Amino acid sequence: MSHVSKVFPLDNEKQVEVKVVKNRFDFEIDEMLAITQEENSEFPFIPVSPCLGYSRGLYPEHPLLIGLLLGFLYHESLTGETDERIHSIAKAINSKNRGKMIQALNIIEANKLGHYPPTRFIGLSERAVNLGQSIFSLFEDEVMFLASTRDKIISHPPLLDHKDIVDPLERLFFYTKDKDFFDNDERIAIIDNHLLNGNSVLNLIKKIYDKYPERETFTVLTPIDLRSSSVKESFSSLEKSLNIKINIISLMTFDVEVQEIEHATEDLIQNEFLENQHQETKVQYHSFRNVINDHFIVKAQNMLRDGTIHDNPYFISTGRFTLNGKEQQTSEALFQRMGELLNDLLDDSPKLVIGVGEFLYAPLQIARFLPGKDVYVQGTTRFNFDSSTLKHSNKKISFMSPLERTITHYLYNLDIDQYDEIIVFVERLRHKTEIDDLVQQLKILGAKSILVIEMTSISFNEDRY
Template identity: 25%
Template sequence: MRTYNIAEGLNVNVTIMSNPYGLPLDALFAMAARINKKRAFLFVSKILGKHIPVNPYVSLLSGAALSLMIVADREEARRERASELLQDVLHALAHPEEAKQVYDKVMLDEITVRTPLTIIGFAETATALGHSVFHVFADGATYLHTTREFIPERTSVLNFDEEHSHAVAHRCYVGKDNSLMGNGPIVLVDDEITTGKTALNIIRDIHAKYPRDHYYIASLLDWRVPEDEHKVLLLEQELGIHIHSLSLIKGVIEVEGSPDLSDAISDPVLCDEQCTQTSIEYIYLDDIFNLVDVRSESEDGWINHSPYITATGRFGITSDQRREIDNSIETAAEQLRKHRISANTLCLGTGEFMYVPMRIAAALGNGVAYHSTTRSPIHAINTEQYAIQSGNSYPSPDDTSVMNFIYNVTFGQYEELFLFLERDVIQARIEPMLDVFRTKGFKQINVVVAAGNG
């Protein structure tokens, strides 16, 4: 058992039950206290590319690890090769300097599956993780991710709650070729499984509408206790199905106390002369990505008429589109490389829009760190061992009734920023976010919009 003193008054005891690959825990996650009555702490992933900056290839490999575990579990003929590649991937997760080489090696292998798979990533944290699981497969896979967004012109085919989250409602939209049809296995991807309730909720909803025999729950970390795992068995018996669980690390956690967060901080947003010296440029990637021309409606009543891009998987994509998506990402990266002014660059995804920016960041060259804005409210404490040492909040450009956060970006840490938006938004809605980044000492801020308003 290992005890993490997260904050004054709050300890989390972690007992590892299974670590079959011998992964060093400190390479996978750190801990932080979060603002949530249902759960007072957060495992802050060092490989996910969400809350803290990472080498983008490391994040892509975290999904590849889960893909290879699925292949090893399902494809006897490819089990040995998948296991070999998996060892390389897991080594690179702890040695980021080798991540690009290993990622290229995995992608050259052109992995396929005999039985089609449908992969679902959970919003917002696991949209990129789920997509990176999907993208390893050269054939036979479909991907879509759940979303918090409301799209009046589409009917959500799945609706379920994430019970421990601060933002519980999930929707799931699909295109005309419903990617949930068929009887192949469905793979549910999340960065972390705590109780498994979310996964069981969606399996129950899927099975009522699109029944099949096999489901996978794939995660980087699995903290379910025996009682939670028994619920999986009960659901298997009730529905007559098989549910396979895969994770890099399996353990249990015990929480002691509650945090005293009197020393928590939030960086002030004070625009001074330095802010006015930051150059801001808007770069529109029009005509690079295929679009889905639908509008969204936010809780604050704003209707955004800008299209979405198909490459995210929000409406479903298949392996047949993999090369097309790769080409679009490389074209976007080629355009953005012309705008780089520094070897010290931060690329930021926004909210659910994580995978495409992550791939572009990986293609921009050396000296690039990647992570994303988030809906997760986490306490920042400026101590060396604590995961989240600085943080800012601002109203989301997509929905001003929702607060967004950015963590671990300090003044002068980077020289330039590429801030990625999937869709165009009106200037007044993006200004609060830009005000935050104006205080960070960037010489250049590039606001990259994948889909303009036409």
């Protein structure tokens, strides 16, 4: 059974107490919520959802099932009907057993939902786009998915742009190949990785309403809802001022209180960098561009922070430039084929699959079809957590992003000699040297091999040490 409340320590003689208000599926608090702190952040703490795969490695089915469970709750809110598969999903997640997760996922994929009011699903922030695509994937008919991106794609005017609440130097952009994305009567569902101050969601709703004032109903889907009474009042105020309805659907709801304490607690884990002891690791490079249909490639130009402009192909199966139901079905078949092709390069040993930045949903799907039972997937993040309450290893690595070298990415909860094989998925690479920093850092983990998979740019297949 879940604990009714839990206290999370902070490093400044404060603590966060969370009280469970709603937990329909009896999830453990630590599986759904961790508290982290970032140096020089204006926020006293940053909540993290461990179930999404950005703070630790998970079985690939786990984050996918989290999204599908939210999708079933969304369907329930529209129809008033409860699909019995909801309970099998929750049991599989709580079991922490990969076999049960695989079984639950296969049952869902054999009979997805359709013939419901059409919806436009929007993934907000890089840690929510894979969740949003998982939710979207449950529905087969007139649905579309649009993922946000921090990439400034100058060749394509954005449908919307949106200030990043956490990083004021950044903006989130929404690009679409379907100019009528919001022009019809479809419902709008916004997906975020958590709700705390709610500013990002509220600002996006305002942006959409300003351009499309006929919209009357918005649904926000999130694993964890931590809004205070004042934040909830902000949602109500926006509803009244715009004469709209905002529905919130979450897996767990908490009351949150930051409290003063007399002495700092020892329960807080300080994240430390792994020591730089490189192991002899075989590195291979492989491209999947030759198995991707040209329809799924968008040629574009993006501008980096320093003003450099690059010609870059984008993989639309990420949801950037929109993705419809039929394209999602084609993508899922493609992901399975990619996983099966990689069987010739991998064995049954424990492996870690890494998705770089916004590119995590495809690695999650591909990882399902890799050999071996001990397959874990994790996404990199731009957030440098100095301390956390994550109940795993406190070791981390950092590296320059292969897509924007002025940006540092991090991987958390790592141990040496934990994995024999590491597979890195990156959407695009112009040169192998762009990912060298990550490869060198991963060698610290002591794996026998590192396989770098690039999706859209160049074909290469080379071994080196």
